[in-house]
Amino acid sequence: MDVDLRLVRYFLVMAEELHFTAAARRLYVSQPALSNQIRRLEAQLGFQLFDRTSRGVTLTPEGAAFVPHAQKALAAIRAGIADAAATSGRSDVLRIDVLESALAAPQAVLARLRDRFPTMRLEVSSRGSAEQDRRLLAGDLDLGLCGATATQPDGLDQLVIHREPLGVAVPAEHRLAKADAINLADLAHELHYLPRDDFAPEWNALVVAQCAAAGFSPRRHPASTDGTGPALELVRAGECVALGLLSTPCPDGVVVRPLRDAIPRYEWVVRWRQPGTQRTREAVDAISSGRSGSPLL
Incomplete structure (x- = not known):
């Protein structure tokens, strides 16, 4: 059976959106x-993929069963093209999504890649870890840099490359701003800033668990x-406090203090689609080891 791969891509976008207008806009x-x-x-397939009713669009059982195979087929084609391009020496683009490119660990990762591959063009985005997983599995992304999660998504490999201590950002005039370290319990009555759950769910889960x-x-x-x-502008305005990494650069009017609690360090991982x-x-090796085996930071 001959199946048009372009139609398979349309199907996968529609399966994600379950809304024809939203899917058409993306495509x-x-x-x-x-x-x-x-x-x-x-x-072409001989079965219905979607149920279309006045209430909306849903996948049929056949459509739901087809999704993972369609994802693998499309990703395999894209990976094959990338490997072929690399063999011919024409692959000079690496697509990487990082959580917060202004933070120290992402900056170190990008600097290391530029040092190891000076002629390679980096396409850098910051769309969040949940979106990273989807794009990696679809073959639309080469690497993702985010925080470790309790479970590793099927079809992806990951490697812990750095562990960072946590602190808390408070306004410079805050009652705890001059403390050498802060007990997390002392922040029980504060408003806490958290990013969107669909952007960094692993970070929010860590914060909620430690609180x-x-x-x-x-x-x-x-x-x-x-x-x-x-977010730090909200902290500077005195509207909230924010747990974060001790290495986070802060504007005037905001200070970061370490936490006294025995809180696990934040684990940065790099992810890629298997194999x-x-x-x-080569990029994962460059990130994890450097030219002389030096640590990331």
Whole structure:
């Protein structure tokens, strides 16, 4: 059976969105055109992929069963193209998504890659760890840099490359700003800034778990910002405090203090799709070891 891979890609986007308008927007096609292409794929396969009702769109059992195989097929094609390009010496782009490129660990990773591969162009994005996993599995991303999670996603490899101590950012005029270290329990009545759950779920899980160990559930600041910088502006304005990494650069009016609690260090991991292209494996080796085996930071 011959199946058009372009239609498979349309199917996967539609399976994620379950909304023709949203999927068509992502694919830069019209909604009627997308609907026609999905019906064309269903005709090629011989079974229905989606149930379309007045309440919305859902995957049929056949469609749900087809999803992981479609993902693997499309990713394998993309990986094969990347390997072939690398063999011919034409692969000079590495697509990497990092959590917060302004932080010390991502900056060190990007600097190491530029040092090891001076002629390679880095395509750097910061869309969040959940989006990283989806893009890696789809073959739309080569590497992801984020925090470790309790379970490793199927189809991905990961390597812990750095462990960082945590601290807390408070306004410079805060009652605890001059303390040598802060007990987490002393922040029980503060508003805490947390990023969006769909951006860094592993970070939020760590913060919530540690606050629970200290005897409280953090009261969450209602704002959601794009990046650490705007979040620290909320701290500087006295609206909240924010747990973070001790290495985080802070603006005037904000200080970061270490925590006295025995809190686990934040684990930075680099992820890639199994088994990985030659270029991906070379990049992981460069990140994890450096030219002389030196640590990341």
